[in-house]
Amino acid sequence: MRAASRLLAIAAVAAALTACDKAPAAPDAVLDGWKKAGLQVSAFTAAQGAGLGGGTCQSGTINVVDVTLCHYADEKAAKAAEEAGLATVGDATGVSIAQGKMLLVVADRRKADPSGKTIDQVTKVFRGRQK
Amino acid sequence: MKRWHLLLFIAIGCIAFAPRAASAGGRAKQVKYIGVHPIPRVAGGGICHIEAPHVHIYGPDVKLNYRDHRGYNHFVGDPVAYGWDGPRYSYYGHHPVDVDVVVGDEDDGEDDVEYCYLNGPHFHYYAPAPVLTADFEVQGDVYWYVGKPSPVYVDARPELVKVNAVYTPLVYARPVVEVTTPPPGWIGATIEVSAPAVVVGAPPPVVVERPHVHGAVGVGVSAGVEVHVPTPSLSVQIGGPAVVVGARPAVVHEREVIVVDRKHGKHKHRGWGRGKGRW
Numbered sequence: 104m105r106a107a108s109r110l111l112a113i114a115a116v117a118a119a120l121t122a123c124d125k126a127p128a129a130p131d132a133v134l135d136g137w138k139k140a141g142l143q144v145s146a147f148t149a150a151q152g153a154g155l156g157g158g159t160c161q162s163g164t165i166n167v168v169d170v171t172l173c174h175y176a177d178e179k180a181a182k183a184a185e186e187a188g189l190a191t192v193g194d195a196t197g198v199s200i201a202q203g204k205m206l207l208v209v210a211d212r213r214k215a216d217p218s219g220k221t222i223d224q225v226t227k228v229f230r231g232r233q234k
Numbered sequence: 235m236k237r238w239h240l241l242l243f244i245a246i247g248c249i250a251f252a253p254r255a256a257s258a259g260g261r262a263k264q265v266k267y268i269g270v271h272p273i274p275r276v277a278g279g280g281i282c283h284i285e286a287p288h289v290h291i292y293g294p295d296v297k298l299n300y301r302d303h304r305g306y307n308h309f310v311g312d313p314v315a316y317g318w319d320g321p322r323y324s325y326y327g328h329h330p331v332d333v334d335v336v337v338g339d340e341d342d343g344e345d346d347v348e349y350c351y352l353n354g355p356h357f358h359y360y361a362p363a364p365v366l367t368a369d370f371e372v373q374g375d376v377y378w379y380v381g382k383p384s385p386v387y388v389d390a391r392p393e394l395v396k397v398n399a400v401y402t403p404l405v406y407a408r409p410v411v412e413v414t415t416p417p418p419g420w421i422g423a424t425i426e427v428s429a430p431a432v433v434v435g436a437p438p439p440v441v442v443e444r445p446h447v448h449g450a451v452g453v454g455v456s457a458g459v460e461v462h463v464p465t466p467s468l469s470v471q472i473g474g475p476a477v478v479v480g481a482r483p484a485v486v487h488e489r490e491v492i493v494v495d496r497k498h499g500k501h502k503h504r505g506w507g508r509g510k511g512r513w
Contacts (some may be wrong), residue, residue: 189264189289192264192289194262194291195291196282196284196288196289196290196291197288197289198284198286198287198288198289200286200287217273217278217280218280218281218282218283219282219283219284219288220283222283222284222286222288223283223284223285223286226284226285226286226288227285227286230286230338232338
């Protein structure tokens with residue numbers, strides 16, 4: 104019984120560590136991840152977060168696409184802001200994905216990434232799925 | 235004055251009955267996708283590489299190529315046919331696709347398993363999901379589904395198998411399958427896939443004209459027939475063999491293939507196949 108509960112505790116810790124590994128820790132860490140992945144990351148400046156569920160947002164460009172990165176008080180708020188993020192994408196190809204307490208909004212407003220390769224790389228780094 | 239009225243009337247009519255490309259807010263309607271998918275020719279063509287959930291302002295051009303995955307369009311066709319140059323895995327015939335695994339969905343709900351209804355050899359950009367690998371046999375570097383499909387597969391088949399008509403005219407390098415007989419239990423040999431039919435004799439021969447190319451030749455023929463001609467020996471495989479699949483275990487008949495060589499005349503070879511309906 105004791106051994107079983109110990110095993111359960113180890114499994115819980117392992118699961119938590121796995122989750123931590125996937126969720127982006129902080130906006131700065133995400134920006135670093137993009138740079139390390141070889142993407143051209145512009146300076147990110149503070150952006151209006153009111154239209155994005157009240158998050159603390161910053162925006163810039165990566166390669167040829169517009170990127171906004173927001174941080175929220177909790178995961179629920181980040182998830183709830185996904186639809187608002189899509190609204191800001193407008194007529195462009197884009198994504199609005201929450202991961203942990205963060206929201207990533209990418210829009211290809213200049214149609215400069217027709218194959219979506221840059222957006223794919225940006226999202227993979229954000230989600231911790233870069234191979 | 236009357237002419238102005240007429241022009242005004244026409245203008246109002248044009249606005250009222252114009253195709254609705256825009257939503258109520260004046261913005262084009264976003265269409266949700268998840269995973270790699272072809273871009274319709276009218277939107278530029280090629281392949282969209284975004285695997286994460288994303289939006290475009292165009293819808294899928296071939297609905298049969300897509301399945302709904304929790305509100306998102308997910309492409310289950312062969313991306314190589316549309317220009318995909320990334321990782322590729324060869325399959326033969328119909329098989330399940332665990333969409334959650336393909337797109338990396340981490341929710342705790344039941345897995346969304348859809349079926350690919352492409353006949354014969356084709357590619358996907360993913361290998362079978364680990365939970366499904368036991369239901370696949372690898373033979374000739376190709377995945378063959380040997381599991382038992384769900385009733386959902388059988389029910390949807392008459393409609394979704396029509397997707398093959400979309401791929402027939404597409405000319406691209408399909409997987410070259412070098413096996414003489416499919417693995418035991420392969421879905422194409424165990425599941426009834428067409429209306430009950432009696433197969434009498436072998437189907438008519440397939441005539442393939444061999445191109446005049448030096449060295450090894452791998453030729454994808456659009457009608458689902460694959461011809462692979464390595465030098466110096468000559469062998470012919472039929473990628474999309476005519477296989478009739480009945481309720482009883484299928485018998486794979488030999489099928490005559492004639493390769494026409496303009497220089498050296500005809501060569502006859504035997505492939506395998508059975509009756510009608512291709513896999």
